Amino acid sequence: MAETRVGGARIRYDDVGQGGPTLLFIPGWCTSRAVFRKLAPWCSTLHRTLVVDLPGHGESSLPGMDFENATVVDILRSVIDASGARQVVPVALSHGGWWALELRRQLGSRIPALVLLDWLVLEPPPAFLQAVRALQTPQWRQAREGLFSLWLQGVSSPDVIRFVQEDMGSFGEDMWKRAGREVSRAYAQYGSPLRALSALSSPVPTLHLYAQPEDSAWLDAQRSFASSHPWYQVQKLPARSHFPLLELPEEMAARIGRFIDARVDVGNPLDRLAPSPS
Template sequence: MTSAAANPSIAFDKAGHGEPALLMLPGWCGPRTMFDGLRARTARHRTTLAIDWRGHGETPSGAGDFGTAELVADAVDVIERAGITRVVPLAAAHAGWVAIELRRRLGPERVPAIVLLDWMVLGTPPGFGDALAGLRDPDRWQQVRDSLVALWTEGVDNPDVLGYVDVMAGYDAAMWARAGREIAAEFAAHHTPLAALEPLGCPTLHLYAQPADEDFLAAQRDYAVTHPWFRVQRLRARSHFPSLEAPDAVAAAIDAFLREVDGSGSR
């Protein structure tokens, strides 16, 4: 990954006290509001930061294009501006690539663990590569975006989830194309998130609710048997946004994980 300049205008919230801090990283085309309810819970036990990426939420896009390298630079800058020594990235979906790079760049002393939220940790499903290409196609991006919205809202009646997905749908063609380009590049470079994590051996927890496919859960549990740094927990929720739908369960799982890894849970 190439080096990139940080954006000093990155908007972020900071609450709570204690380290390791949680750094909440939303996915592409989503603002930090996805963590509002969760942040109030995790801040009871530790410093909690939540950021808006460039061009998202309250952060301006700035000049020129940007990609994963710039997001990593922005995350490092926020960590430094907040005066944080030890931090655990909590990454939604494809922000997981940023979390992995933070561990690689800052090392285990500063990034002792990672929490992944609802991600394709075993690799992309059939048709996903075509969808990413479609997001970069001026004639297809809206169709692909609408298909994603339909997937994320099918069978979901939680108003917070529905409202958040509606906000995501409002991002423009340029941002969706950027998301498609960057996500495709990371999967092409690393194949799967777990493959990227293996050389790091970083204690990692994957929290997710969907898909409810038993094979998906079993495959992750099998992987955990031979890779003890990896843990997985499926949550009781109907959407791909458990931080919005089940913040109590997500907060409890994170606290238990960090107490196990670091001995620094609830005080």
């Protein structure tokens, strides 16, 4: 395990494997890096992987009494700098995608591609916006349990059930309210992730891997977007939950690997051989 310090906060991350580009695994809000415990080892056989605990999550400490999206991006940049990685492909779970997008804005070609996992990339439905607003109220616990029920509906995987109930369920009022606030702000500012991706100064190859919802209209809308934005790819996985990285890690790793091989040009050959720092 490696660590760096940012503004007094200790940020811990795993640094394993070798070969460029480096993959930066970014959890979502109220999610520790344990969510990648099955996927990252498969990916690390071909690429160096950095798996981060967000501030105040897992084994990373809080940077202060409160923090926001910009703070998380600064911390992720500090992890990249501390690692010495030249080219980094963020592999971002859910709303961690907002931070991946901002890394691309700030670092440009050092972020040659994005991999997004199970994200609400279209215009958010009213029920979702209502739920994230409710997370910011005294009824935050009921709102959280409602989300858990939605995510676990029809799910039988013990790994998924345990992760949602025990890992995500371990976060309390402050973090869930912060999550609701910051997710709401991002959608209010950009409208949708696809709109934000389209607004980047230069297109970035982007892969979205997801399993739910089953609604064919959800996939059709993304395919329609991809037809006019060839840098975007969407692939649906045959998993029962919103966490296919816990259900189908080997298949996900293979798809990520094929995408990077096809869409990412490692300009500096030394990056392919860059070892993890001791």
